[in-house]
Amino acid sequence: MEAVDGNAIGGLLHEVFGTEMTDAASVCGSCGAARQVAELAVYLRAPGTVVRCRSCDSVLMVFVKIHDRTCVDLLGLATLG
């Protein structure tokens, strides 16, 4: 499966965070790579939406929609925003 960019989930991120997030800064909790959210690797067809680091491939964010709730897992990030 090929990754798309963080840009592709700009709408989802806006829904979750309430603001434009594609140009927000992120730091990977595993390798420390700093990138704008738009530059992260996004897998849309996993169960849920999975965002990975383009340097070390660690999972940074996971979003799973269940009915009207979105479950958000940001454990892979050191910082965001």
Next chain:
Amino acid sequence: MARAAVRGRLSTWQVATVAAVSSETFRARTLLFDVREWPGHRSGQHVDVRLTAEDGYQAERAYSIASAPGEPLALTVERVDDGEVSSWLTQEARPGDLMEVRGPIGGYFVWEPAYGGPLLLAAGGSGIVPLRSMLRARSLAGSDVPVRLLYSSRSWEDVIYASELEFPGPGVQVIHTLTRSQPPAWTGYARRVDQPMLAEVAWPVSGGPLAYVCGPTSFVEAVSQALVQSGYPPERVKTERFGATGGT
């Protein structure tokens, strides 16, 4: 960082009415929308489109905006073989039809005339759509930023905006490459974009160029890596990948 469950909120979906439809190629159409409270957009941004079936089933995809800032919302959509949203948009949708849109979205893959250049635009297939918005924005603003557009298509029949790109205006060079089949007497490039092609087409690094690369993932990776290898600073190469079969 933390885990959380966020209740679905921010019902930012708006009703969009199809105002006009025009064919670009046998697989691509441009749809013009009437959105009552469209806040305006920047070149390079996209919208999420949501379709709802009679049984309540919903499908949602992201599509780049084709029109310039200040113009009504227009999307150019290319049909992909397993695309439930793109099939409807390219084959069924007609003026008066309703759907929902959310956006505009994106603050990274955007360009406005004040960003300057020289500008290198590289498109693979329907990756031309957000770049076309940039070209229109440049033209409407009367900008003289020099632009080179390298546009990779499978065949001449697959070239979107072909007539518009034939006369792109002063300061804009359009270079096509046709990767699968070429018309008789074709003298242009006839292969995938590679380092030697970029060496001929791309602006020299010394001029401080700004590059936007949009297309299928494999195209974007190949072009952006080649540009960085030839000395473009990574932060001056903006990328937008839309996967193997299209979508964004």
